Amino acid sequence: MRDRSLQAVLNRHRGRTYARHAEDAPAVAVESVAVRYGDDVALENVSFRVEVGERLAVVGPNGAGKSTLLRVLVGLQDPTGGAVHVHGHGPSRHVCISYTPQKSTIDWRFPVTVSDVVRMGRIARRGPARRMTRQGRSLVQQALRAVALEPLAHRQISELSGGQQQRMFIARALAQEAEILLMDEPFTGLDVNAREDVLQQIVRLHERDVTCLVALHDLAIASTSFDKVLLLRRQQIGFGAPSEVFSEARLRRAYGECLRLAEADGGLVFLHDTACTGGSNGHP
Amino acid sequence: MGILEWLSEPFAYPFMIRAALAASAVGALCAVIGSFVVLRGMAFIGDAIAHSILPGLAAGFLTAGRGDRRILFWWALGTAIVVGLTVGWISQRNRVREDTAIGIVFAGMFALGIAMISTSRGFAVDLVHFLFGNVLGVSVSDLWLIVGFGLGAILLVLLFYKEFVLVSFDPTFAKTLRLPTAFYQYLLIVLISVTVVVSLQTVGIGLMLAMLVVPASTAFLLTKRLPAMIALGAVLGALSGVIGLYLSYYWGVASGAAVVLVSIAFFLIALLYTSWQRSLPRRRPTSFPAP
Numbered sequence: 001m002r003d004r005s006l007q008a009v010l011n012r013h014r015g016r017t018y019a020r021h022a023e024d025a026p027a028v029a030v031e032s033v034a035v036r037y038g039d040d041v042a043l044e045n046v047s048f049r050v051e052v053g054e055r056l057a058v059v060g061p062n063g064a065g066k067s068t069l070l071r072v073l074v075g076l077q078d079p080t081g082g083a084v085h086v087h088g089h090g091p092s093r094h095v096c097i098s099y100t101p102q103k104s105t106i107d108w109r110f111p112v113t114v115s116d117v118v119r120m121g122r123i124a125r126r127g128p129a130r131r132m133t134r135q136g137r138s139l140v141q142q143a144l145r146a147v148a149l150e151p152l153a154h155r156q157i158s159e160l161s162g163g164q165q166q167r168m169f170i171a172r173a174l175a176q177e178a179e180i181l182l183m184d185e186p187f188t189g190l191d192v193n194a195r196e197d198v199l200q201q202i203v204r205l206h207e208r209d210v211t212c213l214v215a216l217h218d219l220a221i222a223s224t225s226f227d228k229v230l231l232l233r234r235q236q237i238g239f240g241a242p243s244e245v246f247s248e249a250r251l252r253r254a255y256g257e258c259l260r261l262a263e264a265d266g267g268l269v270f271l272h273d274t275a276c277t278g279g280s281n282g283h284p
Numbered sequence: 285m286g287i288l289e290w291l292s293e294p295f296a297y298p299f300m301i302r303a304a305l306a307a308s309a310v311g312a313l314c315a316v317i318g319s320f321v322v323l324r325g326m327a328f329i330g331d332a333i334a335h336s337i338l339p340g341l342a343a344g345f346l347t348a349g350r351g352d353r354r355i356l357f358w359w360a361l362g363t364a365i366v367v368g369l370t371v372g373w374i375s376q377r378n379r380v381r382e383d384t385a386i387g388i389v390f391a392g393m394f395a396l397g398i399a400m401i402s403t404s405r406g407f408a409v410d411l412v413h414f415l416f417g418n419v420l421g422v423s424v425s426d427l428w429l430i431v432g433f434g435l436g437a438i439l440l441v442l443l444f445y446k447e448f449v450l451v452s453f454d455p456t457f458a459k460t461l462r463l464p465t466a467f468y469q470y471l472l473i474v475l476i477s478v479t480v481v482v483s484l485q486t487v488g489i490g491l492m493l494a495m496l497v498v499p500a501s502t503a504f505l506l507t508k509r510l511p512a513m514i515a516l517g518a519v520l521g522a523l524s525g526v527i528g529l530y531l532s533y534y535w536g537v538a539s540g541a542a543v544v545l546v547s548i549a550f551f552l553i554a555l556l557y558t559s560w561q562r563s564l565p566r567r568r569p570t571s572f573p574a575p
Binding site: 075076093095097098099101106107111112113120123124130172176 | 323446447449450452453454456457458459460461462463504507508509510512513
């Protein structure tokens with residue numbers, strides 16, 4: 001899918017070529033990736049593939065390397081071992097990957113409006129004289145409409161609720177024409193309704209063939225709303241469909257001996273055994 | 285004495301006109317660049333650049349003598365840019381905590397400057413000029429330098445406005461769009477350096493931080509969007525400059541201090557106003573059914 005817009009042609013001319021997507025390559029292919037800081041291992045032996053349009057939940061205890069993995073996938077950080085391919089190329093040659101950092105890294109008092117933030121998604125694809133093209137403006141409008149934030153477009157970002165803030169970032173990814181969306185703990189601090197709301201948006205992205213990789217803590221959401229699950233604790237403990245990955249043995253390897261798994265109404269229930277004292281607490 | 289007379293009297297002196305132009309131009313420029321300083325939390329870097337200029341000034345002063353003041357400008361500019369880029373480079377590595385590193389550069393350079401100046405005669409007088417500025421001594425050529433470099437800096441901000449906003453708001457996202465974020469970071473530091481040097485004669489090294497931070501923060505309290513914040517900050521900065529000069533003329537207050545005190549008065553008024561507004565009971569949304 002080669003971008004034939006004028007800006008893309010100009011960019012190629014200036015040597016800022018963005019990688020062409022290989023047709024039959026998976027959206028994301030990770031081969032024995034490792035990240036080490038000196039002797040410290042942050043990630044090791046991670047290998048998985050995500051097909052175009054799939055939803056992957058990345059789960060694991062705090063410090064398991066979820067954020068590190070996302071940073072490697074978007075090309076913010078190079079792995080110290082192994083290889084990452086996004087649509088057949090190294091991640092740093094793409095502008096089709098949208099990355100939403102943890103909420104706490106954003107300064108919400110920053111004097112920008114919702115529409116300002118969504119427009120930021122267009123910066124890499126501006127037209128001649130670095131102005132936004134008409135197509136870009138209509139994409140921004142469509143993105144705001146898609147996440148139902150049009151009425152709040154001119155609000156300062158701190159006036160949004162937690163769920164609306166996550167939807168704003170999804171709109172920014174839509175305006176960016178992102179084909180891969182990476183989100184780092186989008187559900188943290190959201191109530192049940194807001195969580196459902198964001199999940200619905202992720203389902204819609206799936207309909208648009210956007211591949212979603214989401215780091216999260218809630219195993220129940222991971223097992224019900226995602227096609228595949230990657231269970232991490234510095235190493236890859238499991239990868240596959242949620243029902244295959246979430247076995248009690250694997251979960252204990254990830255979270256320690258106190259985790260119990262129960263089945264109810266065809267779904268999985270994750271319990272912490274308060275009477276349990278043995279095993280690690282999940283912090284390696 | 286009528287109010288008009290009172291207002292126009294100082295401007296019977298050409299040096300007062302030059303001073304007013306310089307003070308308002310510097311006030312506006314500092315607020316424009318200062319908006320990014322405030323939003324990115326770079327106040328300490330700005331202060332460090334200002335204080336680190338001293339050895340550059342001293343070197344220019346000792347080599348050129350006090351006859352040619354113009355040469356001091358270029359010495360200061362060179363020093364500011366070198367120090368700014370060094371500090372920027374340090375803050376991208378994380379061997380030492382960023383604020384510690386900046387503190388060391390800041391204090392070290394300042395001490396070096398004082399040591400150099402102290403070897404010359406007339407030490408106290410010259411040091412006071414550098415530290416607190418002397419806007420009443422602005423010459424026509426100084427004014428041209430202020431306007432020229434100030435407009436240049438503002439033009440660059442306008443040209444790269446969207447990039448500066450993105451890099452300030454969400455640097456990680458900027459990197460994922462494959463923008464050269466380090467370039468914009470360094471460019472911003474160079475612009476801060478230029479602003480500091482251009483403003484030197486108005487408020488001096490000691491009070492530079494106030495001009496960078498205070499009008500922009502006042503505007504931050506009162507606005508919701510960045511373009512409005514920058515514009516309001518520029519107006520407040522320029523107003524502080526002119527009102528400060530009046531205070532200085534009629535009450536014999538040091539001009540730099542007067543300008544800064546006026547800008548802080550604006551800040552306090554804005555702070556009181558916004559806290560008063562917040563304490564008002566919120567209006568019930570119209571869609572909410574009445575009990």
